[in-house]
Amino acid sequence: MIKQREPIVAIATPFGESAIGAIRLSGYDVLGKIRDLIITKGEIKPRYAHFVKIRDEDGDILDEGILIYYPSPKSYTGEDMVEIFLHGNPLILKKALELFLTKGIRLAQPGEFTKRAFLNGKMDLLQAEAVADLIGSRSERAIKSAQKQLQGGLSSLINSLRERLLELLAYVEADIEFSEEDIPTLTKEQIINLLKSIDQEIENLLKTVKTGEFLRRGINLAIVGKPNVGKSSLFNALLGQERAITTPIPGTTRDFLQESLTLKGIPINLIDTAGIRDTEDPIEKIGVERSLHKLKTADMVLFVVDGSKPLEKEDIDIYSMVKDLDHMVVINKVDIGLRDEVLKEFPKAQRVSALRGEGIEELKDEILNRLGVYLTDSAHIYITVRHENLLKKSKEVIKSLINKLELEELSPEIIMLDLREAITYLDEIVGTITTEDILGGIFSRFCIGK
Numbered sequence: 001m002i003k004q005r006e007p008i009v010a011i012a013t014p015f016g017e018s019a020i021g022a023i024r025l026s027g028y029d030v031l032g033k034i035r036d037l038i039i040t041k042g043e044i045k046p047r048y049a050h051f052v053k054i055r056d057e058d059g060d061i062l063d064e065g066i067l068i069y070y071p072s073p074k075s076y077t078g079e080d081m082v083e084i085f086l087h088g089n090p091l092i093l094k095k096a097l098e099l100f101l102t103k104g105i106r107l108a109q110p111g112e113f114t115k116r117a118f119l120n121g122k123m124d125l126l127q128a129e130a131v132a133d134l135i136g137s138r139s140e141r142a143i144k145s146a147q148k149q150l151q152g153g154l155s156s157l158i159n160s161l162r163e164r165l166l167e168l169l170a171y172v173e174a175d176i177e178f179s180e181e182d183i184p185t186l187t188k189e190q191i192i193n194l195l196k197s198i199d200q201e202i203e204n205l206l207k208t209v210k211t212g213e214f215l216r217r218g219i220n221l222a223i224v225g226k227p228n229v230g231k232s233s234l235f236n237a238l239l240g241q242e243r244a245i246t247t248p249i250p251g252t253t254r255d256f257l258q259e260s261l262t263l264k265g266i267p268i269n270l271i272d273t274a275g276i277r278d279t280e281d282p283i284e285k286i287g288v289e290r291s292l293h294k295l296k297t298a299d300m301v302l303f304v305v306d307g308s309k310p311l312e313k314e315d316i317d318i319y320s321m322v323k324d325l326d327h328m329v330v331i332n333k334v335d336i337g338l339r340d341e342v343l344k345e346f347p348k349a350q351r352v353s354a355l356r357g358e359g360i361e362e363l364k365d366e367i368l369n370r371l372g373v374y375l376t377d378s379a380h381i382y383i384t385v386r387h388e389n390l391l392k393k394s395k396e397v398i399k400s401l402i403n404k405l406e407l408e409e410l411s412p413e414i415i416m417l418d419l420r421e422a423i424t425y426l427d428e429i430v431g432t433i434t435t436e437d438i439l440g441g442i443f444s445r446f447c448i449g450k
Contacts, residue, residue, distance in 0.1 A: 002073045002120050006029035009100045010106035011093050012449035017164050018088030023096055024449055025082040025105065026113055031069050033103045034082070038067065040060075054086070054096055062099070063092045070229040076111055078120030111160070111446025112338055115439060118431060125431025125442070126155045129384065132446045133216060137208050141265025142215040144380045155430055157205065161198055162426045168194055169419045176412045198216050202395045205383055210315065211373050212264075212382025218260070218267035219371065220297055224322060225304035226314040230332040234304060234356035235259075235272035238364070263364050266373055271298070300371055308336035311345060328370060330363065386442075387429055394425035 007027030013020070025034070031044065038044075039053040044067065065086040077080040086092055092387045101107065109115075111132065118128045130149035137143040148154070169188050186194075223231045239261055257272040301322045305315050319329075329349035331342060335356050343349075350366055352359035383391065401418040404410055427433040 010108035010449040021088035076117040078336035111443030138267040208382040209388040222298035237354040397422040
């Protein structure tokens with residue numbers, strides 16, 4: 001059932017000058033509340049583009065543009081909605097917003113339009129989450145993933161699991177209610193096989209969480225090493241452009257550089273750090289301290305050594321800092337030569353010549369491989385940490401039930417309780433069961449106006 005809530009308003013386009021700026025309104029009688037501010041010819045028809053003029057509190061014309069009215073329930077939120085497109089001057093949009101706020105309309109909270117769409121059944125919680133992902137996507141692969149989820153791809157998978165558990169629950173409950181009647185039942189082996197099948201599908205979904213998180217926020221990849229091992233050259237080679245200054249003089253990079261690139265659809269935050277060494281230069285010392293801080297925030301560290309020279313104490317000291325982190329050793333300058341002692345110390349290292357571009361593509365592939373990025377599927381569906389936590393809880397219940405069934409005979413009542421618990425966690429994923437805290441956490445990361 002569609003519920004018309006108090007009217008809300010927000011600017012729906014980013015701040016700054018543009019050709020067009022949009023203002024979005026939704027809620028009970030929202031068109032009626034602003035009607036006296038609108039000048040247009042004739043009646044405002046639903047889903048028609050109307051040329052309108054907006055007048056201010058003195059009756060002067062503020063701006064002119066296009067208004068579209070979407071009556072409930074055929075709107076994004078399910079409520080009455082109005083979208084007004086004016087010239088994209090921030091001062092004009094701000095003034096129009098202030099005018100609407102004087103008409104008993106309040107400013108929308110972040111994500112409130114999409115939250116109302118969810119509450120009114122226009123989309124489930126997974127689709128609502130996909131709206132924020134689509135807006136914030138940083139690569140084409142991330143966009144495809146968000147679109148797939150918005151179209152109900154992940155919802156379909158989760159609902160399929162729910163329906164199969166519900167069907168199994170129905171058999172168990174029927175066995176309890178009509179135990180003395182001749183009705184079809186499932187054997188213990190059939191129940192176990194069904195549960196194992198569901199357990200495996202959940203496991204397949206759980207494998208996608210790391211890739212999903214990397215798609216949404218990107219991978220922090222820090223390049224570290226002592227001065228003059230070719231960190232900046234590697235930085236440039238991975239980027240495919242001359243971004244960092246490279247010279248034979250040690251300590252050229254005195255602060256970290258950060259740039260974005262995409263590897264097979266995965267956004268990367270690439271960080272070139274200052275060479276780590278003991279120094280009395282106060283500026284270089286600050287750069288070294290910042291480099292050490294970046295190590296702590298990196299998803300992966302590329303530790304670079306010069307393969308053409310003997311290892312030094314600085315190399316070993318820096319490696320001791322990164323060896324317990326998720327890291328890869330990169331032997332650079334192999335075009336000049338590769339010393340046996342370097343290869344013996346790091347036999348599994350990636351070998352490259354950043355200057356000539358040799359081994360760079362293989363390094364890119366290995367970075368994603370070592371991070372466990374899941375790219376073999378074609379469905380573009382990846383779960384979030386929220387989904388992961390709930391799927392793990394459901395899986396734990398299912399796995400425990402399988403183990404108990406294989407070890408002993410269980411009463412239908414115990415099987416029923418476990419099945420209901422497993423279903424509850426899946427209900428929470430799609431939003432069949434929600435709390436205000438859950439919704440608040442999800443929609444707080446949305447922009448205002450969406």
